[in-house]
Each structure stands twice: as C-alpha cells, then as structure tokens.
Amino acid sequence: xxxxxxxxxxxxxxxxxxxxxxxxxxxxxxxxxxxxxxxxxxxxxxxxxxxxxxxxxxxxxxxxxxxxxxxxxxxxxxxxxxxxxxxxxxxxxxxxxxxxxxxxxxxxxxxxxxxxxxxxxxxxxxxxxxxxxxxxxxxxxxxxxxxxxxxxxxx
Numbered sequence: 001x002x003x004x005x006x007x008x009x010x011x012x013x014x015x016x017x018x019x020x021x022x023x024x025x026x027x028x029x030x031x032x033x034x035x036x037x038x039x040x041x042x043x044x045x046x047x048x049x050x051x052x053x054x055x056x057x058x059x060x061x062x063x064x065x066x067x068x069x070x071x072x073x074x075x076x077x078x079x080x081x082x083x084x085x086x087x088x089x090x091x092x093x094x095x096x097x098x099x100x101x102x103x104x105x106x107x108x109x110x111x112x113x114x115x116x117x118x119x120x121x122x123x124x125x126x127x128x129x130x131x132x133x134x135x136x137x138x139x140x141x142x143x144x145x146x147x148x149x150x151x152x153x154x155x
Contacts, residue, residue: 032056037154068102
C-alpha cells in the first residue's frame, strides 16, 4: 500500500496541538499504521501514514485483541479469550469474526482518524463546556505514489 498524506482541517489552540501529537503516538503504537511525519498547524494538520498490512497479518489473535482492548472495552468473548478460558464452538465462531473485524480495522485509516477525531473533540468540548463537532469536516487523503511525492510531502 502506498504512503498517504492526510489533511484534516481543524481549529486548534496552541495547547491542543500536544493533544493531537500524544494521540497520534498512542494510535501508531496500537494500529498497524505508521505515522511517518506530521505537522500540526494553527488550523489544520498534515499526517503522512503508511499502512502495514503485513504486520497485521503476522499478529497473533491474542495480540490483535490486546491492541483492540487498548482502545475499546471489548466484549465477554474477547475477555474470555484473554483470560484463557475455554471457548465453546459458538463462542469460537464469534471470536473468529471479531478477530477478522479487528485485524481489518487496525489497518483502516478511517478508523485511525475516527479515534483521533473523537478523542480531540471530547477533550475540546469538555474544556469549552460545549458539545458538537470539533473538526470542520471529514479528513482528505491522497496517495503518495513515489519517493519524490513522499519526500516532497515530508519536507
């Protein structure tokens, strides 16, 4: 998969820039998506991402569940698996479906950006004592199809 440049329009106060950086570092440790470069400006951010499909395929089921639980609560089947309790045949089928879904989501830029977006919006809304959207719109992504495009974008 090629590298992608992601642009997200936003309104940031300078103290909120750190929120974006912190969450990007956390998400890059959980997702199979590398953050190659980023720049957080006063009204938007640029992020260069690389989706590592091979890494996601190499991860064990347990590693997938552990990563997913860092972001979400999970469910009784995934917790039963983590606690190494035996799964019934029907539970094993459910678990297999969850693993396939989580493995796919851990390589999905939309999920990556969704979690980043939601985190920043919740923090800003709490600070501003309001509700609603923080980001101006959906992110835009553009494939970087060669080394020249990658170097130009990261410069």
